[in-house]
Amino acid sequence: MIDFEWYRSFISIYKHGSVSAAAKARFMTQPAMSQHLAALESEVGEPLFTRAPRKMVPTDRGKELYTKLVPLIENLESTTQEIKQTSNHPSEMPLLKLGSPVEFFTGRVLDKVRSLDIRYLIHFGTAPTLLNQLINEEVDVIMTPQKQTVTGIEYTSLEVETFVVVAPKNIKVEEEWSDIESWLHEQSWLSYGLDLPIIRRYWREHFNKRPDIKAKHIIPNLQSILKAIEKGMGVSVLPLYLIEEAVKEGKVQILFPEVSVENALYAAYRIDQRDDPNIKTMIQQWKK
Incomplete structure (x- = not known):
C-alpha cells in the first residue's frame, strides 16, 4: 500500500531538486526522505529520478507522476486543513x-x-x-x-511601507537641499538599533554613502521613538502609517516629505x- 507521505516527499524532491533540500523543507531527516522515495519507486516499478552529483533530475515517469499528483495532493491537503479546523471544536473559530x-x-x-x-x-x-x-x-x-x-x-x-524623516514640531529647517546632509548630521538621532536600520538605507539612497553619525539614543520600539520625538529628544526615520495621527495633531512634523525610503x-x-x-x-x- 502506498503511503500518502511518500507522495508528499516525492513532490518536495521534485520541487527542490535534491533530497537534502526537500528534507529541510519538510522538516525531515535526509535518510527518511530517501526512504520515502525508494519505497515509492519500488511501488511504481521504475526510477522517478536520475541521480546527478548535486541534483535529482526527474525521469519521464517522474514528470508524468508529478503532473498527475500535484493538483490532487494540493486539493487533499487543503481539504484536510479545513476538516482539521472544524472537527474537534466545530463551534469555535480556527x-x-x-x-x-x-x-x-x-x-x-x-x-x-x-x-x-x-x-x-x-x-x-x-x-x-x-x-x-x-x-x-x-x-x-x-x-x-x-x-x-x-x-x-x-x-x-x-505592501510597501514608506519611511520619512520625522522631527519635533518646533524644529526649523532653512538650508537648501545641498546643505541638508550637513543639517541632518548635526541632529540628535533616535535609532531602533546600533546599526541604524532604515536610517542607513535613507543615507545610502539619498546621499550615496553610509551615515557618519552616532545615535544619541537607542530605542528598540518605533512607537516609543515617536513619543521621544514628540518630547523633543531628537529626529528619526519612521513609517508613515505610524506617524499619521501625530502629524495631524501637530505633535511632530515630516521633514523633506518628497525624499522618502520604501520598504x-x-x-x-x-x-x-x-x-x-x-x-x-x-x-x-x-x-x-
Whole structure:
C-alpha cells in the first residue's frame, strides 16, 4: 500500500531538486526522505529520478507522476486543513498563530485582520526572531520586512511601507537641499538599533554613502521613538502609517516629505502550510 507521505516527499524532491533540500523543507531527516522515495519507486516499478552529483533530475515517469499528483495532493491537503479546523471544536473559530513586529501589528495588521472569523495567538519580535519561530513551527505565519532565502519558507508580498524623516514640531529647517546632509548630521538621532536600520538605507539612497553619525539614543520600539520625538529628544526615520495621527495633531512634523525610503513587507509561512485556509484568507483579505 502506498503511503500518502511518500507522495508528499516525492513532490518536495521534485520541487527542490535534491533530497537534502526537500528534507529541510519538510522538516525531515535526509535518510527518511530517501526512504520515502525508494519505497515509492519500488511501488511504481521504475526510477522517478536520475541521480546527478548535486541534483535529482526527474525521469519521464517522474514528470508524468508529478503532473498527475500535484493538483490532487494540493486539493487533499487543503481539504484536510479545513476538516482539521472544524472537527474537534466545530463551534469555535480556527486559531492562527501570527508573528509580527509589535509596531506593525498595532499600526497595520490589526486593521486588516480584525473582521476575519479567526482567533489569533500573537507573537511579537524582531524579523530574525520571528523567522526562527516560523521555522520551529511556533507560529503559522509572520509579517516581516526581511525576505531571506530559507529552504521550506515561502514569501508573499503584502505592501510597501514608506519611511520619512520625522522631527519635533518646533524644529526649523532653512538650508537648501545641498546643505541638508550637513543639517541632518548635526541632529540628535533616535535609532531602533546600533546599526541604524532604515536610517542607513535613507543615507545610502539619498546621499550615496553610509551615515557618519552616532545615535544619541537607542530605542528598540518605533512607537516609543515617536513619543521621544514628540518630547523633543531628537529626529528619526519612521513609517508613515505610524506617524499619521501625530502629524495631524501637530505633535511632530515630516521633514523633506518628497525624499522618502520604501520598504517591502511580506507574509512568510512554511511551504507545507501554503494551503492552510486561515493563511490564505488572511492574505486575500490584506490584498482587497
